[in-house]
Amino acid sequence: MLSQEQESLLNEVCAQDGFKDFTFSVEEGCKKGDNFLGNVRIINVKENGMSKEKSYVLKCAETDLRVRSQIPVHSLYERERFVYETLLPTFEIFQQSRALKYPFKSYTKLRGCSVKDGDECLLMNNIKDAKFQMLDRKNGMDADHVSHVFRELAKFHSVSLAMKHLLPETYQSLTSNLEDVWQEMPETQGSYLRSTEKAFDHALKIVEGHEKATKALEKCQIELNNIFSATAMESNKLVVTHGDSWCNNMMFKYEDPGNPCTPTSMCFLDWQICKISSPAMDLFYFLFLSGSKFALDNHQTFLDEYYETVQKNLQHLGLDTNEIFPYERFQQHCKQNAAACMCIAMCLLHHVLMHENHATNFVELANDGLIFEKFMNQETYSDEYNSRVRDIIYMMVDHEYI
DSSP: OOOHHHHHHHHHHHHHTTOSSEEEEEEEOSOTTSOSSSEEEEEEEEETTSSOEEEEEEEEOOOOHHHHTTSOHHHHHHHHHHIIIIIHHHHHHHHHHHTOSSOOOOBOOEEEEEOOTTOOEEEEEOGGGGTOBOOOTTSOBOHHHHHHHHHHHHHHHHHHHHHHHHSHHHHHHHHTTOSOGGGGOTHHHHHHHHHHHHHHHHHHHHTTTOHHHHHHHHHHHHTHHHHHHHHTSGGGOOEEEOSOOSGGGEEEEOOOTTSTTSOSEEEEOOOTTOEEEOHHHHHHHHHHHHBOHHHHHTHHHHHHHHHHHHHHHHHHTTOOHHHHSOHHHHHHHHHHHHHHHHHHHHHHHHHHHOOGGGOOOTGGGOTTSOHHHHHHOOSOOOHHHHHHHHHHHHHHHHTTOO
């Protein structure tokens, strides 16, 4: 069942697509545990008496008042609307005007939206019809997928770096309100810290017997406040970031018959937490939540590939990478932000790995006003969780990020 606002939006978009006398059906668009900040529905539209049909994705905000009092739902949908309607089109115009060699195109178009308080929604074409696929969130991505994601993030971030130097006033105006949406809920910072403390207690058990890892984790535990506050420093706010770059916010397409498992294009979804931050936050957040052990062990190769793509785009525009974003500064950002991403992964990986039969949602956690803290905490730890977290910690220690 659609609300009046949603049905009006659907009618408007269907008219644009040439539907005149149509019927539609609605089905759930994702499994439990695949989406946390909204409800996704697939709307199948068919013209009466004809073979013409099309499907759309409707992303609807949670209406439960207990959830909305604890999560900045309206601001999240306002942010995503801004990204689709203003930020990405502005980036596209800039790329076209400069004939950017490696443009960022890995996003779908917004067909319509409503930000009516309590009935927020976004309507998009269903890109599954264009053969895009979502991977299983429980499996770490292989080298080909990680490489593809890093290159696309490089294209996205390089637009920020270029605009900031070539069109500084436009860039400043565009990004002036792109602070972290979660700042509206300062209590979430306390939840992060408490949940991370608990995750560290368990992580110390996971690495028991590994002296170097134990000492590094104990040092991090003492410096938790500094680890998180460093990510909010002005010097860390370098580019527009996706903000939530994990497996379920990406879909891939495979068009090379000779390499049917290698992605040829991708699409980033869910821009609700898009913000000004460090490029390293997007990279390590993705790597830790969605990368395989091979990706962790070879992460420097992917970081270098990322930097080379940024470098090529900036050089194509006549910009000096050594002045704008020298490799040493990139390494500094990786060093400064990797620990925060490790902490986030320690709190979120159990959701990434959880089977849908055991998954939860915000409504189920809303009763006592502690949604975020209960979401981040866990009572049991699977062998897969322990293995993934151990691999992350050992990588962080071996490469002296902690």
